[in-house]
Amino acid sequence: xxxxxxxxxxxxxxxxxxxxxxxxxxxxxxxxxxxxxxxxxxxxxxxxxxxxxxxxxxxxxxxxxxxxxxxxxxxxxxxxxxxxxxxxxxxxxxxxxxxxxxxxxxxxxxxxxxxxxxxxxxxxxxxxxxxxxxxxxxxxxxxxxxxxxxxxxxxxxxxxxxxxxxxxxxxxxxxxxxxxxxxxxxxxxxxxxxxxxxxxxxxxxxxxxxxxxxxxxxxxxxxxxxxxxxxxxxxxxxxxxxxxxxxxxxxxxxxxxxxxxxxxxxxxxxxxxxxxxxxxxxxxxxxxxxxxxxxxxxxxxxxxxxxxxxxxxxxxxxxxxxxxxxxxxxxxxxxxxxxx
Amino acid sequence: xxxxxxxxxxxxxxxxxxxxxxxxxxxxxxxxxxxxxxxxxxxxxxxxxxxxxxxxxxxxxxxxxxxxxxxxxxxxxxxxxxxxxxxxxxxxxxxxxxxxxxxxxxxxxxxxxxxxxxxxxxxxxxxxxxxxxxxxxxxxxxxxxxxxxxxxxxx
Numbered sequence: 001x002x003x004x005x006x007x008x009x010x011x012x013x014x015x016x017x018x019x020x021x022x023x024x025x026x027x028x029x030x031x032x033x034x035x036x037x038x039x040x041x042x043x044x045x046x047x048x049x050x051x052x053x054x055x056x057x058x059x060x061x062x063x064x065x066x067x068x069x070x071x072x073x074x075x076x077x078x079x080x081x082x083x084x085x086x087x088x089x090x091x092x093x094x095x096x097x098x099x100x101x102x103x104x105x106x107x108x109x110x111x112x113x114x115x116x117x118x119x120x121x122x123x124x125x126x127x128x129x130x131x132x133x134x135x136x137x138x139x140x141x142x143x144x145x146x147x148x149x150x151x152x153x154x155x156x157x158x159x160x161x162x163x164x165x166x167x168x169x170x171x172x173x174x175x176x177x178x179x180x181x182x183x184x185x186x187x188x189x190x191x192x193x194x195x196x197x198x199x200x201x202x203x204x205x206x207x208x209x210x211x212x213x214x215x216x217x218x219x220x221x222x223x224x225x226x227x228x229x230x231x232x233x234x235x236x237x238x239x240x241x242x243x244x245x246x247x248x249x250x251x252x253x254x255x256x257x258x259x260x261x262x263x264x265x266x267x268x269x270x271x272x273x274x275x276x277x278x279x280x281x282x283x284x285x286x287x288x289x290x291x292x293x294x295x296x297x298x299x300x301x302x303x304x305x306x307x308x309x310x311x312x313x314x315x316x317x318x319x320x321x322x323x324x325x326x327x328x329x330x331x332x333x334x335x336x337x338x339x340x
Numbered sequence: 341x342x343x344x345x346x347x348x349x350x351x352x353x354x355x356x357x358x359x360x361x362x363x364x365x366x367x368x369x370x371x372x373x374x375x376x377x378x379x380x381x382x383x384x385x386x387x388x389x390x391x392x393x394x395x396x397x398x399x400x401x402x403x404x405x406x407x408x409x410x411x412x413x414x415x416x417x418x419x420x421x422x423x424x425x426x427x428x429x430x431x432x433x434x435x436x437x438x439x440x441x442x443x444x445x446x447x448x449x450x451x452x453x454x455x456x457x458x459x460x461x462x463x464x465x466x467x468x469x470x471x472x473x474x475x476x477x478x479x480x481x482x483x484x485x486x487x488x489x490x491x492x493x494x495x
Contacts, residue, residue: 028473056477063480066428067448072421075350079417083367084346091368100400 018042020050027057031064133318244323247300247331249315251307252338259310260289260335266306267291270299275330287337297329311338345386346371348450352394354418355445358410358433362401370397387452391460398442407434428483432475435482440475447472 018026018039023046029035030043047053094100099107253259264281272295274280284290295303307313315333324330349370353363374393378384410430414420433441446452447468454472458465 025470025473028469028476032469059480059484060473060476061480062483063476063478064448066479066483067444067476069424070355070429070449071451072424073351073354074419075347075354076417076419079350079364080343080346082417083350083364083371084343092372 018046020046020053023047023050024053024056027053028060031057031060132316244320245329246318246320246322247315247329247333248318249313249331249333250336251311251313251333252336253310254338256287256289256335256337263289263291263307263310263335266303267293267295270303271296272299272303281335284334289335291331291333291335294324294328294330297327300329307333342386345374345390348390348452349374349394352390352445352450353397354412355429355433355449356394356398356402356441357405358412358430359405360412360416360418362405363412364416366397366401369401370394373397385456385459387456388460390450391446391452391457394446395442395461398438402438428479431482432479436475436478439471440478443468443471444475444479448476 023043026035026039026043027047030040030047035043047057260281260283267280272280272293274292275294276292278290278292280291280293282290304313304315313333315331320330322330346367350363350367353366353370357363357366370393373396374389377389377393410426410433412418420426432444436444443457446457447454454465454468458468461468
């Protein structure tokens, strides 16, 4: 100890003095009580003589007391549990990969890559064909309201049946009387309201469908729909594989009254023949004509070109159970009056 | 990780950031860091471990911090006595140097011994005491005008 003391420069009176600078710097140590007795005495002497040292010491004391008061702030148990809970796999992965230290460009690039991947996957997986078909089919559903007298319809059917048998245009296009029965009533009813003849409908015996019993008889008489149902039934029954196609389209024209017959003539000119029960250009509604026909496949392009003179034809090629002979295609085209 | 360690780390970042979101984010990071270090060296003193992990997390995240814009609420899970005035601390957090701020939190709020702080930072105890002396002077001068009466009442 005596050796340690001898190392310090002592005053003439043998006292160990401190400079004001050192004295001020030792104030915290003095307050903490870690100074040896001699140093403590020196700092106390400095404190008595220096006003600045007194103010500094007071500040340190107040700071200490305030800091001790801050210990009253605690953390709720819920927060402690939340923080102490094990991290998720993703969080651990990010931490291990030091994701926060990656360059910003790389992070953005990665994010963009993920977004692109998700978008491409959605676009690839989504059943767009079904979605498009759904949109088309909802657009062309028309309902004709008519009243049907059950007994009269039965008589009419009985009378007209032998006369109206139609020879099939193709081998697979034959219409069986029995199969036509479920839809015959509706077709007959529609035929009453429309000038177009519906010969096939008459040959079937009407069945007591719930629709006919209603006070205001409602028959869904879209002839085209019934035809398709028939044909689908036929092919299903015959057990053939569904590898045929049907071209289904729509075109909006100006002045349907004038354009309708022109289209009909063109179809005939191209070697087209009506394929359903109604005549070519059947007036489905006042503003809509219906063309269900077959033409040689080679003439299809020419027909498209002709139609494009009157408007933009939207024709889609759909799979259909009915198989057409080679080189012949079947089309259903609805020609509507363009809306002004 | 023990409860006291989690609590200490959370409080450290509460006082250091005065920002709920950043404090919680940094706490999570520091706790994970602490657990990792403990796994590597189970003999290490927990106080030293807290100093090391909080300091390394602070060094990574303090640059994002806009000091002087406190954003704290009791909803986040901090339990602050109603009679405690955080004004002087906000001022101190804004103006104090990094060394002073961290030294006061470790030593005076979390009550980590100076020896452990020195060991965790790899500096001498004298340096820690020097920083504390300067920091308390600053904190005292800020608390002097605002809460002398309250401090006296506590006395």
